[in-house]
Amino acid sequence: MSSLPETALAIADAVRSGAISARAVAERTLARIEAKNPELNAFVTVAKEELLAGADAVDAKRARGEPLGLLAGVPVALKDALCTRNLRTTCGSKMLGAYVPPYDATVVTRLRAADALVPGKTNMDEFAMGSSNESSAFGPAKNPHDPSRIPGGSSGGSAVAVAAGLAPVALGSDTGGSIRQPAALTGTVGVKPTYGRVSRFGLVAFASSLDQIGPFATDVRSAARVLAVIAGPDPRDATSAAAEVPEFEAACGRSVSGLRLGVPDEYFAEGLDPAVEASVRAAILRLEEDGCTVKRVSLPHTRHAVATYYVLATAEASSNLARFDGVRYGLRVGGESRGTGTASALRAMYGATRDAGFGAEVKRRILLGTFVLSAGYYDAYYAKAQKVRALVRRDFDRTFAEVDAIVCPTSPTPAFRLGEKTADPLAMYLSDVYTLPASLAGLPAASVPCEPVTFAGAAGALPVGLQIIAPAFREDTVLSLAAAAYPS
Numbered sequence: 506m507s508s509l510p511e512t513a514l515a516i517a518d519a520v521r522s523g524a525i526s527a528r529a530v531a532e533r534t535l536a537r538i539e540a541k542n543p544e545l546n547a548f549v550t551v552a553k554e555e556l557l558a559g560a561d562a563v564d565a566k567r568a569r570g571e572p573l574g575l576l577a578g579v580p581v582a583l584k585d586a587l588c589t590r591n592l593r594t595t596c597g598s599k600m601l602g603a604y605v606p607p608y609d610a611t612v613v614t615r616l617r618a619a620d621a622l623v624p625g626k627t628n629m630d631e632f633a634m635g636s637s638n639e640s641s642a643f644g645p646a647k648n649p650h651d652p653s654r655i656p657g658g659s660s661g662g663s664a665v666a667v668a669a670g671l672a673p674v675a676l677g678s679d680t681g682g683s684i685r686q687p688a689a690l691t692g693t694v695g696v697k698p699t700y701g702r703v704s705r706f707g708l709v710a711f712a713s714s715l716d717q718i719g720p721f722a723t724d725v726r727s728a729a730r731v732l733a734v735i736a737g738p739d740p741r742d743a744t745s746a747a748a749e750v751p752e753f754e755a756a757c758g759r760s761v762s763g764l765r766l767g768v769p770d771e772y773f774a775e776g777l778d779p780a781v782e783a784s785v786r787a788a789i790l791r792l793e794e795d796g797c798t799v800k801r802v803s804l805p806h807t808r809h810a811v812a813t814y815y816v817l818a819t820a821e822a823s824s825n826l827a828r829f830d831g832v833r834y835g836l837r838v839g840g841e842s843r844g845t846g847t848a849s850a851l852r853a854m855y856g857a858t859r860d861a862g863f864g865a866e867v868k869r870r871i872l873l874g875t876f877v878l879s880a881g882y883y884d885a886y887y888a889k890a891q892k893v894r895a896l897v898r899r900d901f902d903r904t905f906a907e908v909d910a911i912v913c914p915t916s917p918t919p920a921f922r923l924g925e926k927t928a929d930p931l932a933m934y935l936s937d938v939y940t941l942p943a944s945l946a947g948l949p950a951a952s953v954p955c956e957p958v959t960f961a962g963a964a965g966a967l968p969v970g971l972q973i974i975a976p977a978f979r980e981d982t983v984l985s986l987a988a989a990a991y992p993s
């Protein structure tokens with residue numbers, strides 16, 4: 506078993522050449538999940554039969570002499586916000602605890618077309634609202650570097666699956682940092698593509714003007730390959746962009762010499778852990794040694810990003826989550842008198858369903874979002890936040906006239922302890938301070954591991970992430986720099 510390759514690229518190459526079988530990879534995956542998932546809680550649903558059947562189908566295809574796809578035999582763990590045909594999709598919520606979609610998300614269709622395998626669905630903050638995976642209805646996933654600590658969120662389970670070797674790659678979704686922050690805290694590679702680069706058809710919507718799907722991987726090239734498979738326009742998602750998809754894998758081998766990097770003052774400010782800062786600055790120095798030029802830049806509206814995001818994202822969430830009413834999807838509580846009932850009985854059913862189905866954080870966000878959209882407050886909050894979002898975007902536009910990419914920390918701190926911030930939503934929201942601006946501006950960004958740091962009280966060294974942000978549709982620049990910063 507130990508002779509099987511670990512990275513997605515190496516697995517695909519070996520399966521395609523016939524050096525190993527997809528069945529052997531699938532069996533190893535299941536054995537690891539069985540051994541480690543009880544402690545780490547990365548998967549909420551393990552698709553054992555589907556995984557084995559999928560692996561056998563790939564091996565049979567090869568035996569027939571048919572060409573295999575770019576991810577042949579590669580298990581791709583899927584965040585449980587992505588709809589999977591005939592496989593339970595909970596979004597980390599009791600509301601969808603028994604929901605089995607009749608269709609695949611476009612990204613899942615594309616993975617299957619590339620001969621990838623689905624080992625199961627990963628744990629996440631409820632409806633992707635959170636930074637620690639602690640709002641999941643299934644309990645938190647644990648950080649494999651120290652199981653008393655959070656793995657980040659909301660795509661915590663996907664990050665843990667990759668970090669612990671349960672799957673070589675995974676998909677997550679990132680609305681305000683939910684791929685990059687857990688990647689940073691678990692020592693994995695995470696890429697949030699440009700808004701519009703990847704179809705969201707079949708992703709349970711949180712904040713539609715921000716949501717993007719992207720990969721986690723052990724190495725940058727594997728992330729690039731997964732991104733290449735899932736990217737590109739989709740007639741089923743009107744926000745998916747027509748922009749041509751560059752050669753992402755080739756970008757990983759490109760020299761970064763001569764690239765101009767901006768280091769924003771606002772990302773090295775109060776609240777940044779000094780050990781994280783030292784690790785990130787050392788990573789930037791290494792990029793300089795590779796021939797990049799480095800200069801200080803300023804993104805002055807960064808300080809408004811947290812407030813802006815939490816107005817806009819909650820407003821959009823309150824609208825998107827209105828569909829969970831006990832009628833159309835998922836859970837229903839009460840309403841037995843349906844058909845003969847009165848309007849007040851119907852309203853009681855809506856209320857009972859939403860009260861039982863949503864957890865505290867989701868309720869808080871629906872209330873906040875409803876408030877900022879309500880007559881009399883709309884201009885003061887929602888309309889104002891839209892304007893500030895434009896200013897945040899303009900900061901980046903101005904800066905990208907001078908530099909090719911921005912480099913900074915992904916998260917101000919390493920993984921914190923389970924329970925440390927659950928009683929203080931504002932402290933939790935502040936852990937997104939460095940990931941939210943690129944989301945508001947719709948820009949591509951990645952987190953790659955830099956030197957781990959040792960903290961008093963931590964079981965071992967804790968991972969730190971370097972964030973790389975580039976202009977829209979320049980994932981190729983992000984990937985070139987990511988591969989240089991984190992060679993494999």
Ligand code: GLN
Nearest residue numbers: 633634635680681682683
């Ligand atoms: N942590 C942020 C939030 O709670 C971002 C979540 C996400 O990107 N899905 O909203």
